[in-house]
Amino acid sequence: MPTTPESRLKREIKQYLRSEGAAYFPIPGGAYGMDGAPDMVACYDSRFIAIEGKTYDGRQSQVQKERQAWVESAGGVYVLARRVDDVKFVIRHVC
Numbered sequence: 001m002p003t004t005p006e007s008r009l010k011r012e013i014k015q016y017l018r019s020e021g022a023a024y025f026p027i028p029g030g031a032y033g034m035d036g037a038p039d040m041v042a043c044y045d046s047r048f049i050a051i052e053g054k055t056y057d058g059r060q061s062q063v064q065k066e067r068q069a070w071v072e073s074a075g076g077v078y079v080l081a082r083r084v085d086d087v088k089f090v091i092r093h094v095c
Helices: 005-020 062-074 084-094
Strands: 023-026 040-044 047-053 077-081
Touching: 005 023, 005 040, 005 047, 005 084, 047 062, 047 084, 062 077, 077 084
Parallel strands: 047 077
Antiparallel strands: 023 040, 040 047
């Protein structure tokens, strides 16, 4: 199965979350998912974190921006991760 830059990024994020002991799981897309849902959610140090992995040229859709606002308005943390270091920053400095 070929890998894309975005799928490699998501795999690296999962490896990092696992190494930090965070609970996480992917959110299904397609017919079983919610439009604009993040790629995965995690819980670390009692904080809810929604993570959307995007390559540097990837853009959030309008509905993804609305889901981000929804998560943040409920007190959650939303990460638009273009690299693993974006998630590391949140784990180390926000949570």
